[in-house]
Amino acid sequence: MKKVMILLVVGAMLATPAFAVIRNSKHDLSSSSTAIVKAGLGDETCVFCHTPHGGATGILAPLWNRTIPGGGFAVGDLYNSATLDQTNSNPTTVLNAVNNSDAPLCYSCHDGRSLESGLTNPSNADGQPLDGNLSGGVTGFMDLDASNEGLTNDHPIGMDYGAVQVADTAGFNAEDTANVDVGGLPLYTSTGVMWCSSCHDVHDQGGFQPFLNMTNVGSALCTTCHIK
Numbered sequence: 001m002k003k004v005m006i007l008l009v010v011g012a013m014l015a016t017p018a019f020a021v022i023r024n025s026k027h028d029l030s031s032s033s034t035a036i037v038k039a040g041l042g043d044e045t046c047v048f049c050h051t052p053h054g055g056a057t058g059i060l061a062p063l064w065n066r067t068i069p070g071g072g073f074a075v076g077d078l079y080n081s082a083t084l085d086q087t088n089s090n091p092t093t094v095l096n097a098v099n100n101s102d103a104p105l106c107y108s109c110h111d112g113r114s115l116e117s118g119l120t121n122p123s124n125a126d127g128q129p130l131d132g133n134l135s136g137g138v139t140g141f142m143d144l145d146a147s148n149e150g151l152t153n154d155h156p157i158g159m160d161y162g163a164v165q166v167a168d169t170a171g172f173n174a175e176d177t178a179n180v181d182v183g184g185l186p187l188y189t190s191t192g193v194m195w196c197s198s199c200h201d202v203h204d205q206g207g208f209q210p211f212l213n214m215t216n217v218g219s220a221l222c223t224t225c226h227i228k
Ligand code: HEC
Pocket: 022, 027, 028, 045, 046, 047, 048, 049, 050, 060, 061, 062, 102, 105, 197, 201, 202, 203
């Protein structure tokens, strides 16, 4: 009897639809979204980041539909401290990795300035959907760059996770090099570099807020990498 119950429960779980729930999340800027910050015109969810045709090439997200602010990050825009292994010894390596990560994509909205800049290929139905309503009346609503400090006071990214871990095996859990992840958190490029999306899921998969890849209850996200 117990076995039947377990099978029924497992069956019910398998029948649950996929978890990705960008619709009505804070990343759903479509006019019918329940998010506060959204467009007045333009009732498509994906169009604010992706286009089916004519997407920007050489960008690290597929079919990218946004203009990336020019210039990129400089060494002084990045987090640094005496206890970092990678940033101190390899500032240029880390800088290149950050400029080639998803950080510029996130910053195309999260710098607090560029949200309303044009889409590469606006929706056919609505034309350019960015009509000035996008702030939703919220000020500083997503300004990661509030005092123009770049990423200097944010968790470091751009490091080769495996290189850091090998230098400090007591401090970090080992990378799964076959899957290029650590405890299921994704690392990027063939060498396993940390990006924003190592911690965040921009599509809100699983519903761990704010857009996290896993729960951070008890700081579980942090201890997936850090042995603390
Ligand atoms: C706020 C910006 C944003 C929106 C809106 C968005 N995406 Fe994405 N998408 C990204 C970023 C950034 C990446 C690259 C990072 C990653 O792989 O998760 C990505 C990657 C992807 C990928 C390839 C990797 C994967 O997860 O499979 C697919 C497919 C995708 N998006 C589909 C969609 C669809 C379909 C929608 C609309 C229902 C959508 N996205 C809406 C930002 C967005």
